[in-house]
Amino acid sequence: MTEHLYTETALREFTRQVFLAMGCPAGDAELAADVLLQADLTGVDSHGVARLSGYVRLWEKERINPRPQITVVHETPTTATIDGDRGLGLVVAPFAMNLAIEKARTYGSGWVSVKNSNHFGIAGYHSLMAVRQDMIGLSMTNASPLVAPTYSNERLLGTNPICYAFPAGKHAPVVVDMATAAAANGKLEIAQRTGTKIPEGWVQDKDGRISTDPNELKSGGALLPLGSDKAHGSHKGYGLGAAVDIFSAVLSGANYGPWVPPFVAFLEPPADPVGAGIGHFLGAMRVDGFRQVDEYKQHMDNWIDRFSSSTTVDPDKKVIIPGQPEREAETERRANGIPLVVAVANDLHALADRLGLARLT
Amino acid sequence: MTEHLYTETALREFTRQVFLAMGCPAGDAELAADVLLQADLTGVDSHGVARLSGYVRLWEKERINPRPQITVVHETPTTATIDGDRGLGLVVAPFAMNLAIEKARTYGSGWVSVKNSNHFGIAGYHSLMAVRQDMIGLSMTNASPLVAPTYSNERLLGTNPICYAFPAGKHAPVVVDMATAAAANGKLEIAQRTGTKIPEGWVQDKDGRISTDPNELKSGGALLPLGSDKAHGSHKGYGLGAAVDIFSAVLSGANYGPWVPPFVAFLEPPADPVGAGIGHFLGAMRVDGFRQVDEYKQHMDNWIDRFSSSTTVDPDKKVIIPGQPEREAETERRANGIPLVVAVANDLHALADRLGLARLT
Numbered sequence: 146m147t148e149h150l151y152t153e154t155a156l157r158e159f160t161r162q163v164f165l166a167m168g169c170p171a172g173d174a175e176l177a178a179d180v181l182l183q184a185d186l187t188g189v190d191s192h193g194v195a196r197l198s199g200y201v202r203l204w205e206k207e208r209i210n211p212r213p214q215i216t217v218v219h220e221t222p223t224t225a226t227i228d229g230d231r232g233l234g235l236v237v238a239p240f241a242m243n244l245a246i247e248k249a250r251t252y253g254s255g256w257v258s259v260k261n262s263n264h265f266g267i268a269g270y271h272s273l274m275a276v277r278q279d280m281i282g283l284s285m286t287n288a289s290p291l292v293a294p295t296y297s298n299e300r301l302l303g304t305n306p307i308c309y310a311f312p313a314g315k316h317a318p319v320v321v322d323m324a325t326a327a328a329a330n331g332k333l334e335i336a337q338r339t340g341t342k343i344p345e346g347w348v349q350d351k352d353g354r355i356s357t358d359p360n361e362l363k364s365g366g367a368l369l370p371l372g373s374d375k376a377h378g379s380h381k382g383y384g385l386g387a388a389v390d391i392f393s394a395v396l397s398g399a400n401y402g403p404w405v406p407p408f409v410a411f412l413e414p415p416a417d418p419v420g421a422g423i424g425h426f427l428g429a430m431r432v433d434g435f436r437q438v439d440e441y442k443q444h445m446d447n448w449i450d451r452f453s454s455s456t457t458v459d460p461d462k463k464v465i466i467p468g469q470p471e472r473e474a475e476t477e478r479r480a481n482g483i484p485l486v487v488a489v490a491n492d493l494h495a496l497a498d499r500l501g502l503a504r505l506t
Numbered sequence: 507m508t509e510h511l512y513t514e515t516a517l518r519e520f521t522r523q524v525f526l527a528m529g530c531p532a533g534d535a536e537l538a539a540d541v542l543l544q545a546d547l548t549g550v551d552s553h554g555v556a557r558l559s560g561y562v563r564l565w566e567k568e569r570i571n572p573r574p575q576i577t578v579v580h581e582t583p584t585t586a587t588i589d590g591d592r593g594l595g596l597v598v599a600p601f602a603m604n605l606a607i608e609k610a611r612t613y614g615s616g617w618v619s620v621k622n623s624n625h626f627g628i629a630g631y632h633s634l635m636a637v638r639q640d641m642i643g644l645s646m647t648n649a650s651p652l653v654a655p656t657y658s659n660e661r662l663l664g665t666n667p668i669c670y671a672f673p674a675g676k677h678a679p680v681v682v683d684m685a686t687a688a689a690a691n692g693k694l695e696i697a698q699r700t701g702t703k704i705p706e707g708w709v710q711d712k713d714g715r716i717s718t719d720p721n722e723l724k725s726g727g728a729l730l731p732l733g734s735d736k737a738h739g740s741h742k743g744y745g746l747g748a749a750v751d752i753f754s755a756v757l758s759g760a761n762y763g764p765w766v767p768p769f770v771a772f773l774e775p776p777a778d779p780v781g782a783g784i785g786h787f788l789g790a791m792r793v794d795g796f797r798q799v800d801e802y803k804q805h806m807d808n809w810i811d812r813f814s815s816s817t818t819v820d821p822d823k824k825v826i827i828p829g830q831p832e833r834e835a836e837t838e839r840r841a842n843g844i845p846l847v848v849a850v851a852n853d854l855h856a857l858a859d860r861l862g863l864a865r866l867t
Contacts, residue, residue: 221614223584224795252613253582258796281757296823299816309749311756319752321745327738344737353819371732371739376705377688378732384682384828385746387813388670391680395672395805396642396796402812419808434585435619435757444756447780451763452748455660458714462657467745 149490150482151505157182159493159505160194166500167204168211169233177235180266185483188474191331192267195489198496200233200264202410209233209263215240223252226397227259231422234265238284238425242271245429249280253434258397261421264288264408268308269322269471275310275429276318279438282310283428287393287400289407292326293367294383295375298353300367301402304329305389310468312432314442316449320468325386326368327379333359333368338488346373392426399424510851511843512866517555518543520854520866524558527861528565529572530594538596541627546844549835552692553628556850559857561594561625563771570594570624576601584613587758588620592783595626599645599786603632606790610641614795619758622782625649625769630683630832633671636790637679640799643671644789648754648761650768653687654728655744656736659714661728662763665690666750671829673793675803677810681829686747687729688740694720694729699849707734753787760785 157178164174185193203209213232217225225244229237241257248255265271268284275282288303304324311319328347336343336359343359350356351365362368371382394401399420406414406423432441455464478484485493490505497504518539525535546554564570574593578586586605590598602618609616626632629645636643649664665685672680689708697704697720704720711717712726723729732743755762760781767775767784793802816825839845846854851866858865 219796221792221795224614224791226796253585254615254617256615256791256795281753294813294816294825296818296820297816297825298819301813301816309752311749311752319748321749323739323742323745325742327733346738349819371742372688373734373738377707377734377738378684380826380828381684381686381732384684387680387828388672388682391670391672391806391809392642395802395809396793398797398801398805401805401809419805430585430617431582432757434582434617435580435587436759440759441756444759444762444780445752448752448756448762452655452662455655455658455662457657458659458710459657464655464658465741467741467748 147487148484149487150484152482153182153186153479155505156185156194156483159497159502160197162502163197163201163496163500166502167201169236170212173233173236176239177233180235180239180270183270184267186475186478187471188478189267189471191329191334194485194493196264198492199408199410201496201500203263203408206410208406208410208414213237217244223248223255225257227257229259229262229422231261231263234263234286234423234425237262238265238271238427239274241425242274242282242284242427242429245427246275246278246280249275249429249431250278254428254430256428257426258392259425259427260394260397260399262399262423262425264423265425267322268306269310269320269468271427272308272310272320272322273318276312278429279312279432280429281312281432284308284425285389285393286425287390287405287423289405290403291330291362291368292370292386293349293353295370295380298349298351298367299403302383302386302390303405304368305386307385307389311445312442313445313449316446317472318468319445319449319466320471322468325371325382325389327371327373327382328368330362330368333362394420394424396426397424508848509845510848511845513843514543514547514840516866517546517844520858520863521555521558523863524562524857524861527863528562530597531573534594534597537600538594541596541600541631544631545628547836547839548628548630548832549839550628550832552690552695555846555854557625559853560769560771562857562861564624564769567771569767569771569775574598578605584609584616586618588618590620590623590783592622592624595624595647595784595786598623599626599632599788600635602786603635603643603645603788603790606788607636607639607641610636610790610792611639615789615791617789618787619753620786620788621755621758621760623760623784623786625784626786628683629667629669630671630681630829632788633669633681633683634679637671637673639790640673640793641790642673642793643669645669645786646750646754647786648751648766648784650766651764652691652723652729653731653747654710654714656731656741659710659712659728660764663744663747663751664766665729666747668746668750672806673803674806674810677807678833679829680806680810680827681832683829686732686743686750688732688734688743689729691723691729694723755781755785757787758785
């Protein structure tokens with residue numbers, strides 16, 4: 146695939162200009178750009194500027210409010226529910242995480258459920274906000290229904306990611322950031338572009354039959370939960386996705402299951418919503434609520450050292466510490482630039498023209 | 507497999523007598539028996555009385571303290587770490603969950619990490635304690651290393667279960683209770699007894715090669731994380747197991763990774779421990795910390811109704827609501843008795859003889 150390299154600065158500024166053109170306040174535009182850039186910098190290309198025109202289209206349909214009044218609608222010392230007022234999830238989720246961190250600072254932990262929001266970008270961004278305060282961060286969100294529960298041929302759950310981030314000492318944080326489906330939609334899109342088959346266990350066709358066709362989702366098929374089939378534990382992946390849906394939406398008052406509004410603007414949200422927008426759930430726990438921070442970090446480093454030095458089946462491969470591939474990508478891309486495939490760059494050029502902005506160079 | 511049926515009452519009383527013979531106080535013996543019986547009643551046969559002689563052997567080796575002084579060693583309003591004093595996890599974990607519930611009652615949420623404990627039985631028991639208070643319950647534990655991380659041929663993680671339990675209204679609670687391995691060890695034991703092969707994706711041999719031999723674990727092989735291989739997301743199962751290990755042990759001061767002491771008494775714990783005993787992590791959050799309980803329950807019921815009535819690939823199979831199979835087993839077994847395979851019944855008879863107790867009838 147042909148790619149062009151862009152500097153972080155250029156991409157960040159372009160993204161900020163797009164959010165400003167949508168009418169976002171300056172601080173929100175900068176924050177939203179930061180969340181998207183963090184995805185592009187860390188190699189999670191599916192969740193960065195590749196989605197920028199998607200957000201714009203939702204704004205054009207008035208499904209994203211660029212100037213939301215985010216409000217706390219329910220609260221205890223360590224819990225809260227906030228109404229995102231149809232704001233960008235890229236802005237609403239950090240607001241919620243800041244509230245969780247504030248509660249944790251006073252009481253040891255803080256938990257915030259969110260309704261009436263939109264796609265919040267990479268989950269890891271939000272969890273890492275807590276890590277910078279020597280807290281463990283948790284973030285999750287529900288999403289447009291694409292995944293069929295075990296035995297079903299209906300798409301009832303999103304890829305519903307869950308992210309735990311743990312501070313470390315001399316090492317970088319451990320960041321477990323995962324969709325609860327066997328494979329993310331982004332991997333299917335790559336196979337669609339390159340015209341290659343996908344492994345069995347990623348998707349099923351509209352009748353629930355095994356398929357290796359990456360286009361299956363376009364003709365009524367579904368992604369499979371982590372585990373792929375019952376014999377390999379797909380009921381566990383389905384259970385995790387269900388837990389994310391309940392925390393994010395049943396608890397907050399957002400839409401859940403098949404009622405979650407689609408991210409793509411050309412599909413209308415269900416006519417019979419059971420809540421408001423999509424939902425997230427964010428949390429923070431102070432490490433020193435459990436143990437001296439130094440002691441914890443020394444053991445976290447020891448854990449990382451032991452796992453990363455473990456023997457492997459293939460001597461050319463090392464055991465990966467969760468979060469490590471993203472950090473390695475970040476080092477490389479900060480130094481050398483961020484590659485965008487031509488289709489994405491062209492999409493951004495079209496977006497610039499539509500909004501009357503200077504094209505990305 | 508030949509089985510005999512026993513009444514709940516007989517099995518509970520026998521189990522209680524065994525814990526009393528170990529020297530447990532009366533209340534602890536009753537509680538520990540209740541945790542094990544809950545597993546047998548709900549069909550989780552691997553975690554019920556089948557393990558009773560295992561606990562006794564650990565006690566005989568003085569690795570379980572029947573009269574622990576459980577203490578809170580670190581605390582904030584909503585977090586705490588407790589030292590289980592080598593007590594039965596069956597007793598230590600409910601102690602920790604009661605503390606989490608108490609904190610949640612006052613502050614909205616409560617989180618307790620536990621060190622110096624032992625095997626805590628089924629995770630679902632502890633999470634459901636919170637559900638009875640209209641709280642969401644979370645429980646997890648690390649365990650003897652049996653699982654190899656993606657790419658590794660070393661056993662570095664336990665099957666590290668995680669359980670989320672959510673209250674519902676007219677319906678029973680939703681209980682997601684899952685090992686983070688592709689298949690639990692209990693399934694391998696069944697295949698060993700019946701001499702059948704297991705599906706690819708459950709285990710690897712000592713060199714990390716794919717195997718369908720259920721005996722592989724006895725010759726240096728390992729269980730695989732949920733997802734089975736990298737293409738199907740085994741790094742996600744590994745990441746989840748890692749998160750459980752960090753919450754349970756790096757945070758509490760218990761042993762983690764390959765240092766977790768084995769459950770079987772014939773294997774000695776590592777000579778260079780990095781902490782004390784095994785670790786757990788328990789939490790409770792008040793539903794009304796986020797939303798009116800009635801409103802939440804109405805939507806939880808709607809969620810359950812929608813998922814359980816979804817269309818399926820095979821019309822003979824329904825979409826399972828997490829926790830439902832266990833509840834169905836409980837109804838059936840309370841009515842008809844609890845089946846024990848002959849090997850387990852014989853093990854209990856030998857245990858009775860050794861401890862000078864009346865045999866189970």
